[in-house]
Amino acid sequence: xxxxxxxxxxxxxxxxxxxxxxxxxxxxxxxxxxxxxxxxxxxxxxxxxxxxxxxxxxxxxxxxxxxxxxxxxxxxxxxxxxxxxxxxxxxxxxxxxxxxxxxxxxxxxxxxxxxxxxxxxxxxxxxxxxxxxxxxxxxxxxxxxxxxxxxxxxxxxxxxxxxxxxxxxxxxxxxxxxxxxxxxxxxxxxxxxxxxxxxxxxxxxxxxxxxxxxxxxxx
Amino acid sequence: xxxxxxxxxxxxxxxxxxxxxxxxxxxxxxxxxxxxxxxxxxxxxxxxxxxxxxxxxxxxxxxxxxxxxxxxxxxxxxxxxxxxxxxxxxxxx
Numbered sequence: 001x002x003x004x005x006x007x008x009x010x011x012x013x014x015x016x017x018x019x020x021x022x023x024x025x026x027x028x029x030x031x032x033x034x035x036x037x038x039x040x041x042x043x044x045x046x047x048x049x050x051x052x053x054x055x056x057x058x059x060x061x062x063x064x065x066x067x068x069x070x071x072x073x074x075x076x077x078x079x080x081x082x083x084x085x086x087x088x089x090x091x092x093x094x095x096x097x098x099x100x101x102x103x104x105x106x107x108x109x110x111x112x113x114x115x116x117x118x119x120x121x122x123x124x125x126x127x128x129x130x131x132x133x134x135x136x137x138x139x140x141x142x143x144x145x146x147x148x149x150x151x152x153x154x155x156x157x158x159x160x161x162x163x164x165x166x167x168x169x170x171x172x173x174x175x176x177x178x179x180x181x182x183x184x185x186x187x188x189x190x191x192x193x194x195x196x197x198x199x200x201x202x203x204x205x206x207x208x209x210x211x212x213x214x215x216x217x218x219x
Numbered sequence: 220x221x222x223x224x225x226x227x228x229x230x231x232x233x234x235x236x237x238x239x240x241x242x243x244x245x246x247x248x249x250x251x252x253x254x255x256x257x258x259x260x261x262x263x264x265x266x267x268x269x270x271x272x273x274x275x276x277x278x279x280x281x282x283x284x285x286x287x288x289x290x291x292x293x294x295x296x297x298x299x300x301x302x303x304x305x306x307x308x309x310x311x312x
Contacts, residue, residue, distance in 0.1 A: 001283045001301070007291065008283065013303040116245045157245045175227070180245035181296070184279035188294035192241065203231040210240040210297075211230040219242060219298060 009219055019053075053108060093120040097129070100147045101138055109151075112216060116157030116180065118164045122148060123171040145171075153178055153216065158186030160194035174204035178212045241296050247304035249280035257306050280304055 001008045012029050014022040081087060092115060105111060115122075122129075130145040138144070154168055155178045168177060181191035198205055213219055254262045254277065265276040279287070283301065291299060 003284060004288055007288060007297070008299055008301055010301045013307045015308045017309065114244065155244045178244050179241060181243045181294075183243070183246045183290075183299070184276055185247070188243070188290055188296050191243065192294045192296060195241065203233045206230045206233050206239055207227060210242045211227050213242040213244060213300070215224045215227055217300065219300075 009217065053104065053111070089117050089120040092117075093122045093125075096120070096122060096148075096152065097144070100144055100151075101133065101140070103140060105147045105151045106141045111151060112153060113151060114153040114155060114178070114216075116155050116159075116182070118156060118159040118161070118168050119152075119154045119172075122152075123154075123168040126171050148172065149176060152176065153212065155180035156182075156191060156194070158182035158191065160186075160190055162197075162199070165198065169200065174200060174207045175212060177208045178216075179209050240298075242298040242300065243296055244300050246299040246301050247280055248283050248301050249277070249304050251281070253303065254281075257308060258304065261304065261306075 001010070012026065014025055016022055096113070096115060099105070099113075126145055126148060130143050133144050135141065135143055140147075149172050152172075153176050154172065156165075157180050159165070179191070179195055181188045183191075195205070195209055198208070200208070249258055249261075262277060268274075268276075287299070291297070
């Protein structure tokens with residue numbers, strides 16, 4: 001990876017189920033990444049944020065985990081249904097909704113989360129979710145769709161399907177969509193071909209291919 | 220806040236598809252220690268699934284060097300933002 005600094009970047013892996021350890025790990029990781037002057041403020045802020053966020057919101061998710069076992073047990077071949085065909089996606093979608101409903105994004109309005117698979121079916125359900133889960137009932141500052149448009153980014157992850165893309169594009173717009181392949185689980189060339197054939201303007205295509213990622217991750 | 224970025228504004232006005240930089244965001248790697256630890260099950264499953272098109276999975280996950288770069292070049296992908304593959308650092312006990 002160090003041999004090709006212009007070709008690779010990376011996300012930190014954190015043990016989110018253990019917020020204290022996750023905070024410590026992030027601090028250590030940041031120590032190696034930022035200049036010395038910034039260290040004390042950045043790491044302190046990051047550690048506090050991490051304990052707060054993962055401690056209060058994320059670990060709560062685990063306790064109220066969606067009924068994955070029932071998906072697994074209701075089918076003779078659980079591998080597909082509970083995993084890559086359906087379960088992984090729907091569980092991630094439920095996870096995102098629970099985060100929104102927990103008020104996490106009201107407390108951390110600048111927090112940005114990147115999810116894959118063209119939105120894990122959330123764009124399809126968005127108008128319905130927005131209609132039923134009204135902010136008054138849920139004691140949120142904004143409609144649920146606002147968080148889905150302002151706090152979440154969406155990547156392809158091998159969902160090289162035009163219909164699914166168009167639904168996401170119509171719901172959240174080009175500013176929230178980013179390119180990804182899901183390599184090596186899905187081939188790079190297939191993803192690149194799909195990107196080239198997107199029915200969008202050149203400007204939107206550039207945002208999706210690199211512009212949004214450059215801004216969000218400062219690449 | 221992020222949307223007001225001037226670089227993005229400029230991109231909106233582009234009128235050609237040429238010379239497009241490409242960054243991919245959900246791309247995985249694995250290390251030998253990971254494949255012996257939290258990724259042990261993945262390692263075993265990949266070996267069993269060799270006949271289903273995942274024969275090279277472990278090899279591909281483990282390479283963050285020349286072979287991956289060659290494949291990125293062939294597919295016209297400029298940058299990969301890498302993540303440790305599932306189950307990441309779950310199942311450590």
